Amino acid sequence: MAVLCRPAVWVPETTISMEETLALARRLHPGHEKLPLVLRMIKNTGVVKRHLVQPLAETLAHPGFEARNRTYVREARLRVPEVVERALASAGVMARDIDAIVFVSCTGFTMPPLSSWMINELGFRPDTRQVPIAQLGCAAGGAAINRAHDFCLAYQDANVLIVACEFCSLCYQPDDLDVGSLLSDGLFGDAIAAAVMRGQGGEGMQMVANASHLVPDTQDWIAYEVKATGFHFRLDSRVPGTMNVLAPALHTLAGAYGWDASKLDFYIIHAGGPRILDDLCRYLRVEPAAFRHSRATLTQYGNIASAVVLDALRRQFDEGLSEGARGLLAGFGPGITAESSLGTWSCAEPVPIGHQAHSSDGHIANVTHTLHP
Structure with missing residues (x-):
């Protein structure tokens, strides 16, 4: 069975604290009629510190969408290789052992995708499959894991690299003054995360099942308006209230395998904000401590979009689990959209992939030719 191995996570050196964020909001928007509400909402996020890919002065400037996208590409190419290298090492594989790359990001754009650059520059085989995902936002972390699992179900000896690259600060829009935008300015942070899903062997979350669920008629609740100045984030005030709809979907997924979603051993949940975590705790009927790793990511890094679930999983690795522990x-x-998965914990040390039978060109035998049911 496929195993999601230990993630590697990178955050930039430049940071901004909660106090600095609040002071900045007061300085930039002194006459905003809803400033007290915005300040209160930012305080309630509990985000103590966030990391920024550029110095604050450059983050606040807006040189135009073209310049910002150049920054995105430059910083991604500079930082992704080291994160990928650490993820590969943790999984006991090398670049030539990877059969597919799922690359997710919603904060910059390239065509061809950055996975093409990785194949050219980082030693991946030319026949490595590419699965770029650019429009699922924060859900893309879960989607990347699920698509990697699907690939390993089809090709049972395959290895899939997942990369989440999010520079949310490059989406800052100084002229967006609605409450949702101002809250977002104090919530989101920057990070890159990567992890390998091994089709066979490895330590980590051994995948059991995955599912997707879309809440009808909510497509405008989290969205981008794409303008000449770039991506303008739109957040509807009704978003936090969606957990009462999504929690039943999680119960349904667990119940299909005879599991009780309220009685699992670990939970790796996207930390979109404190209310989402609080509401989901209530609807899943679990103690707040069950989401401690997600809360730690939110507190220390802010909402790092698709990278959240990988960072929370990294924290679960640090804490450790017993063999066979069940999780969501x-x-x-x-x-x-909700992208969810079930898994049991495998404590097996990853056997280096070189110990497995390979064909002469480095493939795991049968990966490219045999489709398993």
Whole structure:
């Protein structure tokens, strides 16, 4: 069975604290009629610190969408290789052992995708499949894991690299003054995360099942308006209230395998904000401590979009689990979409992939030719 191995996570050196964020909001928007509400909402996020890919002065400037996208590409190419290298090492594989790359990001755009650059520059085989996902926002972390699992179900000896690259600060729009935008300015942070899903062997979350669920008629609740100045984030005030709809979908997924979603051993949940975590705790009927790793990511890094679930999983690795522990992973984002998965914990040390039978060109034998049911 496929195993999601230990993620590697990188955050930039530049940081902004909660106090600095609040002071900045007061300085930039002194006459805003809803400033007290915005300040209160930012305080309630509990985000102590966020990381920014550029110095604050450059983050606040807006040189135009073209310049910002150049920054996105430059920083991604500079930072992704080291994160990928650490993820590969943790999984006991090398670049030539990877059969597919799922690359997710919603904060910049390239065509061809950055996975093409990775194949050219980082030692991946030319026949490596590419699965770029650009429009699922925060849900893309869960979607990447689920699509990697699907690939390993089809090709049972395959290895899939997942990369989430999110520079949310590059989406800052100084002229967007609605409450949702101002809240977002104090919530989102930057990060890159990567992890390998091994079709066979490895330590981590051994995948059991995955599912997607879309809440009808909510497609405008989390969205981008694409303008000459770039991506303008739109957040509807009704978003936090969607957990009462999504929680039953998580119960249904667990129940299909005879599991009780309220009585699992670990939970890796997208930390979109504190209310989402609080509401989901209530609807799943679990203690707040069950989401401690997601809360830690939110507190220390802010909402890092698709990278959240991978960072929360990294924290679960640090804490450790016993063999066979049952858990749930879920990411939420535009749509409104939930991407969720079930897994049991495997404590097996990853056997280096070189110990498995390979064909002469480095493939795991049968990956490219045999489709398993």
